[in-house]
Amino acid sequence: MSVKTLADLQTPALLLDRTRLQANIDRMAARAAELGVALRPHLKTPKSVSVARLMQRAGATGFNVSTLKEAEYFHAAGIEDLFYCVPFAPLKAARAAALVADGCNLTLMTDSLDGARAAVAAAEALPDAPPLSFALEIDVDGYRSGTPAGSPDILQAAGLLHDSAATRFAGIMSYAGASYGKTPAEAADLTEAHRQQLAATRALLLEAGLPCSMVSFGSTPAVLHARKLDGISEARCGIYAFQDLFQAGIGACRIEDIAVSVLCSVLSRQPQYNRLVIDAGGLALSKDRSTAGKPFDACYGLVCDADSGEPIDDLVVTTVSQEIGLVSSRSGAPLALERFAVGGLVRVLPNHADMTAAAYESYAVVDGSAAIADIWSRTNRWDP
Amino acid sequence: MSVKTLADLQTPALLLDRTRLQANIDRMAARAAELGVALRPHLKTPKSVSVARLMQRAGATGFNVSTLKEAEYFHAAGIEDLFYCVPFAPLKAARAAALVADGCNLTLMTDSLDGARAAVAAAEALPDAPPLSFALEIDVDGYRSGTPAGSPDILQAAGLLHDSAATRFAGIMSYAGASYGKTPAEAADLTEAHRQQLAATRALLLEAGLPCSMVSFGSTPAVLHARKLDGISEARCGIYAFQDLFQAGIGACRIEDIAVSVLCSVLSRQPQYNRLVIDAGGLALSKDRSTAGKPFDACYGLVCDADSGEPIDDLVVTTVSQEIGLVSSRSGAPLALERFAVGGLVRVLPNHADMTAAAYESYAVVDGSAAIADIWSRTNRWDP
Numbered sequence: 018m019s020v021k022t023l024a025d026l027q028t029p030a031l032l033l034d035r036t037r038l039q040a041n042i043d044r045m046a047a048r049a050a051e052l053g054v055a056l057r058p059h060l061k062t063p064k065s066v067s068v069a070r071l072m073q074r075a076g077a078t079g080f081n082v083s084t085l086k087e088a089e090y091f092h093a094a095g096i097e098d099l100f101y102c103v104p105f106a107p108l109k110a111a112r113a114a115a116l117v118a119d120g121c122n123l124t125l126m127t128d129s130l131d132g133a134r135a136a137v138a139a140a141e142a143l144p145d146a147p148p149l150s151f152a153l154e155i156d157v158d159g160y161r162s163g164t165p166a167g168s169p170d171i172l173q174a175a176g177l178l179h180d181s182a183a184t185r186f187a188g189i190m191s192y193a194g195a196s197y198g199k200t201p202a203e204a205a206d207l208t209e210a211h212r213q214q215l216a217a218t219r220a221l222l223l224e225a226g227l228p229c230s231m232v233s234f235g236s237t238p239a240v241l242h243a244r245k246l247d248g249i250s251e252a253r254c255g256i257y258a259f260q261d262l263f264q265a266g267i268g269a270c271r272i273e274d275i276a277v278s279v280l281c282s283v284l285s286r287q288p289q290y291n292r293l294v295i296d297a298g299g300l301a302l303s304k305d306r307s308t309a310g311k312p313f314d315a316c317y318g319l320v321c322d323a324d325s326g327e328p329i330d331d332l333v334v335t336t337v338s339q340e341i342g343l344v345s346s347r348s349g350a351p352l353a354l355e356r357f358a359v360g361g362l363v364r365v366l367p368n369h370a371d372m373t374a375a376a377y378e379s380y381a382v383v384d385g386s387a388a389i390a391d392i393w394s395r396t397n398r399w400d401p
Numbered sequence: 402m403s404v405k406t407l408a409d410l411q412t413p414a415l416l417l418d419r420t421r422l423q424a425n426i427d428r429m430a431a432r433a434a435e436l437g438v439a440l441r442p443h444l445k446t447p448k449s450v451s452v453a454r455l456m457q458r459a460g461a462t463g464f465n466v467s468t469l470k471e472a473e474y475f476h477a478a479g480i481e482d483l484f485y486c487v488p489f490a491p492l493k494a495a496r497a498a499a500l501v502a503d504g505c506n507l508t509l510m511t512d513s514l515d516g517a518r519a520a521v522a523a524a525e526a527l528p529d530a531p532p533l534s535f536a537l538e539i540d541v542d543g544y545r546s547g548t549p550a551g552s553p554d555i556l557q558a559a560g561l562l563h564d565s566a567a568t569r570f571a572g573i574m575s576y577a578g579a580s581y582g583k584t585p586a587e588a589a590d591l592t593e594a595h596r597q598q599l600a601a602t603r604a605l606l607l608e609a610g611l612p613c614s615m616v617s618f619g620s621t622p623a624v625l626h627a628r629k630l631d632g633i634s635e636a637r638c639g640i641y642a643f644q645d646l647f648q649a650g651i652g653a654c655r656i657e658d659i660a661v662s663v664l665c666s667v668l669s670r671q672p673q674y675n676r677l678v679i680d681a682g683g684l685a686l687s688k689d690r691s692t693a694g695k696p697f698d699a700c701y702g703l704v705c706d707a708d709s710g711e712p713i714d715d716l717v718v719t720t721v722s723q724e725i726g727l728v729s730s731r732s733g734a735p736l737a738l739e740r741f742a743v744g745g746l747v748r749v750l751p752n753h754a755d756m757t758a759a760a761y762e763s764y765a766v767v768d769g770s771a772a773i774a775d776i777w778s779r780t781n782r783w784d785p
Contacts, residue, residue: 029783083724103724106666106680107744129669135743162669162678282490285513285546294546296490300759304688339755340467340487359519360491371723375684399413
């Protein structure tokens, strides 16, 4: 049976609203143009060639990936300027070298002097491999990884990567993880502080006779709220194309901008508990609870009309087991159970789009109605 | 390159310890024998034919599945007595009927009178399909789904399923979700109350002239702590074969019984934050936080030696982003960073085995050393 409408899908299924997606892509492309910075979209959210093509049409020439498997998938589709912006595990050197040898313009990353030493050693151990390019991560906010700005390790790590014939030093990057959960003004201040740290680091590198063509900076809120990004060679953002309830909660988008949702069947109505049972649980929605404890807490997801994608009252998925979700109203108000039939469909908007989408191998593409416009592939996992 | 030791794997990778797995399988088989009840293992945890074969060798003749995709995968391997024990979504009727027509001994489930009506309607709408067998879920503890024990809906739903030529009534089942987090004595009391509710429900059905050959009851703690299971035709348990940190925390196993773990690379050492960076984050470990707030809280997982699988001090994964985990000591004690090298390997034990394993398509089978004994497939997702 060919899939033509939502009713032809087996639930749970991942839906992607093309109109919302395109608007999100255009909005961020316009924002980057306004800042005068190149936008390097992160493909860890969509993990899809079809989405990357829309981003290319909006002006993107390079992309970020979060796994080597993504790099392999996008390279196979002819998308070649890829920044694998997670600290590099030396045991992945042969796979990375195979991509470069095959023509992929791949930049890798390490976040420490130790890491640079391990990267050089791994690259030098490969027979007949092309040089591997590495950026160095600068820790601007203590959020995750990176060498602290101002550390003498930076020049030493960059020097090692520059001097080895097996590696190249591409430049520096940072991730503004601390920009999440900030007000726009706070995020703008933080971004400016990060920008200055990166500019100072670049100046030190150039002064030491080292190259530093890449100055890569990111996070969706940082780029949305930045006052200027002078001296930044590229802005990295990922979640903006799909958005989610967390992003809506912190003001980075509206609920009606969220492009990805999970289509579910109603399995049961439980008047005695004032709730519905749906066939999307922890595996179909993820156990992400990034909205927990916030004023915009949506439990495991916001329940919407299947066809229109509009929220239904204040219904949320309150509880999940592996394959089942329980739906109640957030306020505790009585649920109009007669509006739902066993076997009927609803959509659920996710807390965190990346985590939810990872459970699916494809998107059913919709356009504000029950019609399925297309099926787009995704790549998941880490195996070669 | 053929995979022979842990060092040949690309990280993150899912490891399964065969010795621990076999001991867990044998222990639960012995427990079921002691109770005099047939054990129907739940395959939603392993999702692997190789694991199902070990369970068959330990005496299992029937199994539970949590998706139709699992039923299709196990049926293709010749494993035929399958109970799909999640309330049935009517739009899956054609797929279920195709399995039955192909010789699969498949029992489906619905949990309400509405659900029974929808199931009968969906089955009757299929041209030339074999009858579909349905059990009815009885709600014994308000935990999830099911028709409350004592409700007149039970006889009506069973009657509908029995009377239609398109369906059969297989019997009743319940899930003792509330048995989690109880002391052994409390779990034993609860299990006895559930057992009596199921026995009374069965007596009512027989009195009404309806068949009730299946009286299926489960949850790992309920079966471990039951005083007797007289009148129960089969015990359903899933997590026992793998175990995890939540099960160890509630006393259902020991840490050294946990058979499944994630192999990770160390990406960076951060003396300034007293922590390590590893290449397993929210996708590789899942965002399950079932141990949160418990005395045995392990954050996102317990860090172990890669070769032996033994815990390293009190190291846990404290924070995850999509592809990265941060490792610190639970006590805040200084971490002996010199014991770890960038590119070195560690293992992480999961909070919830089902959620973590779902990110992988196969198991690297180990046996208490760095040698890889075998690679076993798994089935994930819902698509046909």
